[in-house]
Amino acid sequence: MQVTGDNIAVLLGIGTLGMLALALSIIYMHVRNQNRLLKQRELAQEAELKHQRVLLNAVITSQEAERKRIGQDLHDDIGAALSGLRLMIDVFEPANDQQSNFKLFKSNTKETIDTIVAELRHIAHHLSPSLLTLHGLNAALNKQLEFINRTNYLQGSIDNQVPEIISRLETEAATAIYRVLEELLNNTIKHAKASVIEITFACSNPHTLLIQYTDNGIGLPPNFTGNGMGMQNIESRLSIIDATYEVINTHGKGFRIDIIYPLK
Numbered sequence: 001m002q003v004t005g006d007n008i009a010v011l012l013g014i015g016t017l018g019m020l021a022l023a024l025s026i027i028y029m030h031v032r033n034q035n036r037l038l039k040q041r042e043l044a045q046e047a048e049l050k051h052q053r054v055l056l057n058a059v060i061t062s063q064e065a066e067r068k069r070i071g072q073d074l075h076d077d078i079g080a081a082l083s084g085l086r087l088m089i090d091v092f093e094p095a096n097d098q099q100s101n102f103k104l105f106k107s108n109t110k111e112t113i114d115t116i117v118a119e120l121r122h123i124a125h126h127l128s129p130s131l132l133t134l135h136g137l138n139a140a141l142n143k144q145l146e147f148i149n150r151t152n153y154l155q156g157s158i159d160n161q162v163p164e165i166i167s168r169l170e171t172e173a174a175t176a177i178y179r180v181l182e183e184l185l186n187n188t189i190k191h192a193k194a195s196v197i198e199i200t201f202a203c204s205n206p207h208t209l210l211i212q213y214t215d216n217g218i219g220l221p222p223n224f225t226g227n228g229m230g231m232q233n234i235e236s237r238l239s240i241i242d243a244t245y246e247v248i249n250t251h252g253k254g255f256r257i258d259i260i261y262p263l264k
Helices: 005-091 099-127 130-135 137-149 163-167 171-192 229-240
Strands: 155-160 196-205 208-215 244-248 255-262
Touching (some): 163 196, 171 196, 171 255
Antiparallel strands (some): 196 208
16 A cells, blocks of 8 residues: 555644644643642631631630629629628618718718729629620610710710611620620720710611721721731631621721621
8 A cells, every 4th residue: 555645644634633632631631630639628728717617616605605604703792792791881880989980981981882893793794794695786885885985085876777687686696796896995995095986787788787886086007907916806706707897997087997797
């Protein structure tokens, strides 16, 4: 059989196509393997994130339980002891003629005990806000703002535009939001030199709760990175309920943070 130029061209074409098909097969297998590895890596990362979230949730739940126990002990044990001491002082009468001095002593002592009891209740409420469980997030925050407003140099207010939604928040979400706002309030008191705090609850759409916190203080420092313990605590608590946040740059004219919580 005579091999012609045309036959050689056909054989070369068939060989080229075969080599191309083989190369494409190798590339396809490589890409498929890479995609499989990438998918496995993504699944592993998702599993790790889920595991970390479970651990974080367990830590926060444990912290809340310990806060509740300590708060109840302070309120029940120490509070009761102080109330008993006040009653003893109130009913005691001296057997000598220093009546006027004793009345002044008794009045000052009772006033001091009343101040300690009030502060103790504030600490107990801070550790375990019973209003949050009994009456919801709005009532607990109003109580917290009452303590702040008594200082007269800092006034806080709540604009609750969606009271029905706030009243229906699950305990886990309400607790997380309360603790985050509590952290923000503490930051304002300690660092902001502010005179006004405003907390707004609104809905940007039917499925999203928007919580806006603002103060009129000195704003964020120029070197703010968001890596401090306070912001990490905020981020951890929000991540538990799948919420996100955004710190708005107000260029030294106060502070603002928007919290976005997907309603369930």
